[in-house]
């Protein structure tokens with residue numbers, strides 16, 4: 001009899017994995033709280049199209065996407081903007097979120113995945129330490145394992161017993177509270193930099209972007225502390241002053257959401273359980289892109305499940321998924337999470353200094369903000385931070401940058417020592433050391 005895999009939440013990586021497992025003969029069911037036509041957001045996303053091929057998802061029709069332009073990073077002073085330089089063959093595509101969902105759900109259904117929409121997951125069903133199903137508002141569903149694709153604040157992850165050693169909630173400076181809206185265009189001017197990303201805009205701890213599109217102007221404000229839609233409108237005034245193109249009539253979006261911007265989860269698996277996508281914090285820490293990684297991870301997870309000839313789907317057999325993930329992607333994201341923590345510590349003047357003196361240059365900002373190029377962080381040489389010594393006269397910034405270099409070295413070393421074989425004690429001990437590295441120390 002086919003083994004039954006339950007996917008909790010219709011996250012992108014979960015649906016992509018469901019597709020591959022159904023194609024391999026598994027019985028797969030996805031439980032999603034929204035109706036199918038209410039999934040996702042009313043805006044566009046940018047991601048690496050190669051990740052679709054990796055997850056065996058067909059490319060969308062040509063009229064459903066376009067290639068993204070390079071971002072220009074704006075330091076707090078507004079002086080010395082730095083434009084990314086992404087090679088042409090690594091450019092990401094921009095697509096409506098609802099079209100992305102349509103593409104992956106249609107493909108999954110063709111492969112035999114069954115979807116249960118309008119069904120809210122309440123938590124895992126446990127038998128001792130093993131996850132054997134999910135509790136939903138329509139009753140319990142049991143299966144051979146659960147893939148957790150419920151997003152950043154997953155109720156499945158949050159309700160796992162402590163013995164699994166899996167972090168339940170995000171900590172301070174680990175997610176952005178985000179406001180995003182498409183506004184009318186208040187002028188026909190074509191800005192010199194059509195896609196601007198503001199660092200510590202208006203002295204606030206966070207980022208913001210203003211992108212000029214044909215039909216609208218796109219504003220995103222992301223901060224480490226929650227704020228209201230009314231406050232977002234007040235904050236928008238700063239971006240409007242800087243960008244006359246940004247109108248004041250909301251055409252689409254205009255609400256608050258959350259994005260994890262942190263290192264990947266230190267333990268992603270338990271007996272009968274694996275987390276994927278935002279639920280395992282697979283976003284690029286500075287900018288919060290998570291689609292490409294979720295798609296790539298889906299292949300690693302489905303390969304691991306298919307390869308488990310014991311059919312136990314235990315932490316031991318699923319661990320290989322985490323090992324593969326960290327090797328290919330996670331070990332490159334951990335250093336970026338440390339770079340992100342700079343945003344929580346650095347003053348606007350200090351950040352200006354890094355831009356003005358070319359320490360944060362196009363190469364660095366291409367790596368840190370782009371999901372196709374950040375893997376070059378895997379071969380990143382922490383000694384590069386040594387250049388700070390020669391470039392920076394300010395002692396405090398020198399110390400901060402050198403400390404960052406040292407921490408990046410440590411993160412790289414810790415990722416390299418992740419146990420290759422699962423043992424609860426070894427893995428939890430390793431996870432403690434890894435998590436400790438990202439605790440913010442002023």
Ligand SMILES: Cc1cc2nc3c(=O)[nH]c(=O)nc-3n(C[C@H](O)[C@H](O)[C@H](O)COP(=O)(O)OP(=O)(O)OC[C@H]3O[C@@H](n4cnc5c(N)ncnc54)[C@H](O)[C@@H]3O)c2cc1C
Pocket residue numbers: 008009010011012013014031032033034039040044045046047119120121122149150151152154155178180257258259276277278279283288289290291292294
């Ligand atoms: C404003 C904004 C802009 C972004 N822009 C980009 C971008 O340009 N490029 C990019 O790559 N990424 C972007 N991201 C990040 C991206 O959305 C995520 O990283 C990506 O969706 C992967 O997350 P996920 O699919 O695992 O989780 P989610 O997108 O959070 O999906 C989780 C799913 O689970 C469902 N769910 C949650 N809880 C329950 C429950 N209890 N019961 C049943 N169902 C449940 C939700 O309804 C949802 O469908 C952006 C995010 C935001 C918020």
